[in-house]
Amino acid sequence: MRGPGRPRSDQARDAILDAAFQLLEENGLERFTIEGVAARSGTAKTTIYRWWPGKGALAMEALLAHAELTVPIPYTASAVSDLRTVLDGIARSFAGATGRVVASIVLAGQNDPPTLKVYHEKVVEPRRQRLRDIIERGKRNGEFRPDLHVETLVEAMYGALYTRLLIRFSPLDEPGWMDRHINQLLEGALPRPLCGQAAK
């Protein structure tokens, strides 16, 4: 049962989100304009403003609708190996068009708290939860030490990804960097005692 009135056109909605995502990829959010989206999508500006409060929200939804944000959840005997799989997947997606769009949106969120909030709820939090689950599993099966602070590890892992994406310390597709990063997070920086063993 729907209320009265012409129903919303999914065709228009899709055309808008497609056009928006394309334009985000091409120009970044800086030069992303509602007029541009209207022109490319063949819809009216009114229709866009009817459904989205501004460019931030539209870009956000375009990202969520299109980006391959759903990395498959691995589940093997080794939590460490699963961590690698997940983080590699994210690194690969960040290295491409999606990454540019994510960067635009995250940074736009600096002056648009609601947009950043949505990004948190829809993207960041689910992914963090996935990592948390894997790490907790690793703790339970003895791969990680039992007093490990999960949240901090998650933050350190994602931190490197987002920093490479946004600050561009180094390229996201540098070969082997993610392995090295993970290894060092696991091993730590302190000297190992004599009886110790090395990881990797």
Next chain:
Amino acid sequence: MRGPGRPRSDQARDAILDAAFQLLEENGLERFTIEGVAARSGTAKTTIYRWWPGKGALAMEALLAHAELTVPIPYTASAVSDLRTVLDGIARSFAGATGRVVASIVLAGQNDPPTLKVYHEKVVEPRRQRLRDIIERGKRNGEFRPDLHVETLVEAMYGALYTRLLIRFSPLDEPGWMDRHINQLLEGALPRPLCGQAAK
């Protein structure tokens, strides 16, 4: 020796940079406009365009001119302690007005590579170098293991800072977080062998 004609007014330059920094603090870079800077500084738009190529560059220079980016370099017997001092200082500055401006600059840099490049050269690289120096010292005096990959540790440490600044996983002024973060980077995540040792 200068050629003939009216010399560049340092007064105008300062007024512009002051106004720019204020406006960045107040509104973020999204609503930062050259016109606004001209209006508040009491200068003409022309004067701004004569000396800066665009809003990114102006914002960048305003940041460099004002921000307390020069955290004092500590030098004690303990490299670990010096690391804490430096990173705490950065966290504090990121938590305030400077943080908002830095976020703006990074945002601007996404579509303005030269700006991001300047930020790297003038801000990021010097700070990283400082961390590198401290860590190398720690390696030499046995505080860190000898095969530690310095660059990766630097990246992990800054990563958390920038991620809290930009993605806002958690607040930058959460008490104790930086200590916990550093500790875990140092200790790693793997289980410690029975012959055990302490960190912290």
Next chain:
Amino acid sequence: MRGPGRPRSDQARDAILDAAFQLLEENGLERFTIEGVAARSGTAKTTIYRWWPGKGALAMEALLAHAELTVPIPYTASAVSDLRTVLDGIARSFAGATGRVVASIVLAGQNDPPTLKVYHEKVVEPRRQRLRDIIERGKRNGEFRPDLHVETLVEAMYGALYTRLLIRFSPLDEPGWMDRHINQLLEGALPRPLCGQAAK
């Protein structure tokens, strides 16, 4: 006999015309919108467009439906006196809300010939005819000279009314102006011969 189907709702029709007339009075035709009429009347835009081709036609019909265009036709022994009665009545109605609406309609008609045509047929011509009848009577009973050109006199009489309404040479409610105007139309501008006579 009507075909099948729901019959037209007179309630909707009346609500539309009422709302239209109110909005014309309040805002003039410049700011008269179909959407406004729909909103105030509580009907759907569709319903309006089903029955009227555009705002001109709707405004026209709203005027015809509401305006007190039916000044009573006087019939006394004196044609001159009857003329005064009729013209005074029109002046009074032009000076009020009806006048504003009439002005709007004439404006709309400039770019909408059919609307102006309807106005002629429904409003202008009947009133002119009434004047013509009175003047012809005056010619027959000797109040006016026998070679008087009736049409020209009618035009001169209405001309002053419409001009005051539209061009606002002077206010329509200036006391005594209509009497003075009629008198001078009757007496003419040429000098009277010595054997003199009176007209008021």
Next chain:
Amino acid sequence: MRGPGRPRSDQARDAILDAAFQLLEENGLERFTIEGVAARSGTAKTTIYRWWPGKGALAMEALLAHAELTVPIPYTASAVSDLRTVLDGIARSFAGATGRVVASIVLAGQNDPPTLKVYHEKVVEPRRQRLRDIIERGKRNGEFRPDLHVETLVEAMYGALYTRLLIRFSPLDEPGWMDRHINQLLEGALPRPLCGQAAK
């Protein structure tokens, strides 16, 4: 001496007024848009809005700048003949493109009092004054009766012109109508006494 700053471009001003007048002739004021003027004149909308408060004012000034509103002032021995000359000139100009523009503007003035006020000051009043002068001359040299109410005669004469322009009782170029109109205004409608004479 002018203050600092780039001076107003007369080229832009002229281009705007030219384009505006053309568009008024072509479409009438109803479909007259600022965007259209900007497009045809090759100027920016901003430039138009900088100098004119709205379409009414722009149309007004375009009319004043272009229309041949300056009928030459005749001065012969016969005031009646001069009246004919002036009124014929206005009728001719009203019958052409200028007339359409005048109609648009006058009617637009219904909801834009300032525009109508300017029209009064710049067009209506000077022309009325010219007629007044001629009529006063006619009174002095005995062509008109000494107690003639000048203002009323002026109003009656212009009334017919504007009414034909706006209400379109009859076409403005109907042969002989203006002569007939003038004659009847002069002669009046009352029967002539026996000793009388006929005009024309």
Next chain:
DNA sequence: GTTTAATCGAGACGGTACGTCTTGTCTTTTG
């Protein structure tokens, strides 16, 4: 009674123009 058909409300749609704001350039006077 059930079709059948035209009505009504609601409201989304592609558009046009609005009047404002900002960009980056250009042109002038003043110091």
Next chain:
DNA sequence: CAAAAGACAAGACGTACCGTCTCGATTAAAC
């Protein structure tokens, strides 16, 4: 020369209406 003032072309902003187009619900005549 540089600085101030400010006009200029360009173009996006977000809003208001336009006239068209589905919808679901109503209402009568025709079957």
